[in-house]
Amino acid sequence: MSAAYATGLPAVIRGEEAFQAARRQKRQQALLGGAILLACLLVAAWVSEAYPATLWAGLPRIGEYFAKILPDLRWASLFAGAETEGSIAFWLYRLPEWSLLILETANMAALATLMGSAAALLLAFPAARNITPSPLAYHLARRSLEAMRTVPEIVYALIFVWAFGIGPLAGILAIAVHSAGANGKLFAEAIENADLKSWEGVASAGGSWAHGCRFAVLPQVLPNIISYLLLRFEVNIRSASVIGFVGAGGIGEELYKVISFNYYEEISAIVLLIVLTVSCVDLISERLRHAAIGRLETAR
Missing domain, CATH: 1.20.5 (Single alpha-helices involved in coiled-coils or other helix-helix interfaces)
Structure with missing residues (x-):
């Protein structure tokens, strides 16, 4: 060794x-x-x-409830008219009315997403640590965004229903406020990851802080902003279906009524329509998101 x-x-x-x-x-x-x-x-x-015992005792009741809301479809009369029990038409006899409510829900979500994202974009620039004009503006913007997204949409809906009455307006405002807080945080984080070389170029050319935000930072973060906006629209479709429980418009109001009166088969029909609507919106939004991001990246 x-x-x-x-x-x-x-x-x-x-x-x-x-x-x-x-x-x-x-x-x-x-x-x-x-x-x-x-x-x-x-x-x-x-x-x-x-408690485990409580959960174990309640599980069978969940199964019983789902069994109740399943439609009583019969093969012999499956494709019969709306007057025949056991047919699809009988199960979905209020489809035209529900379709209008689904359309109203989608319109609420779209308008609320645009309003909330516009407010979020305005607050995101002072809320970004790397380009904020002052520490005071940074903290004011950040705390405002936190306050808006901390409160659930349904709480905002209750407040706006009391202020503006029952209807879609209360739901739109409730979703818009919460969307502003949620998207504002995401927009600000995207801005904080931006390259500031173009910002320095705008400043050296005599541009103001607003010019730097518009011409140096916004083109860089626009793909992320569009992606977050479309994602929030998908989320808001679901939110708009829920806040109707407190009278804020949309299909949620009708769903609350049929649940309250134990119209079991109508519950399953409305839930199915909501699921199909959300799925379609998810697919369309995904295609739009990829298309918009692809065009912006190509342009850059």
């Missing part, structure tokens, strides 16, 4: 021992973290009364 090999062997052993010690320490930390997390989950379940 050479002297160099004999000298290096203890160093290798010490390195292996150090590696094993660090590995044991990481395992102990992981076990401790898992134990703390489990304890927190158990305490949260106890505080919220989410």
Whole structure:
């Protein structure tokens, strides 16, 4: 055995021992973290009364409810008229009325998305740390966005229903305020990741802060903004279907009525229409998003 090999062997052993010690320490930390997390989950379940026995007792009732809302379709009369029980037409006898409500829901979501995203874009520039005009403007914009997105849409809907009365206007305003807060954060983060070389070029040419936002930053982040806007539209379709429960317009009002009166088959029909609408909007928005982003990237 050479002297160099004999000298290096203890160093290798010490390195292996150090590696094993660090590995044991990481395992102990992981076990401790898992134990703390489990304890927190158990305490949260106890505080919220989410007892396993209660969950186990309620699961069959969920199955019973879904069994009730399933339509009573019969093969012999499946394609018969709306007067024949067991037919699809009988199940969807109010389809024209519901289609108008679905269209109203989509219009609410579209208008609210545009209004909220416009406000979000205005607040996103001062809320971006790298280009904000002052620390005061940064904190005011950030805190405003946080306040708008913290409150759920249904709470805003209750407030606006009280202020403006029952109808789509309350729903549009509720979704718009929440969308402004949610999209404002995403827009600001996209701006913070922008390259500021063009910003410096606009400033050196004598441009103002607004000129820098318009001509240096906005062209860079526009693909992300369009992507976030279309994604928010998909989310707002779902939100518009829910806030109707408090009288804020859309298909949600009708869904709340049929649930309240236990019109079980109508519940499943409306839910199916909502699912189909959201799926179609998701597919269309995805294609529009990819097409818009592709054109903008090509133009750049």
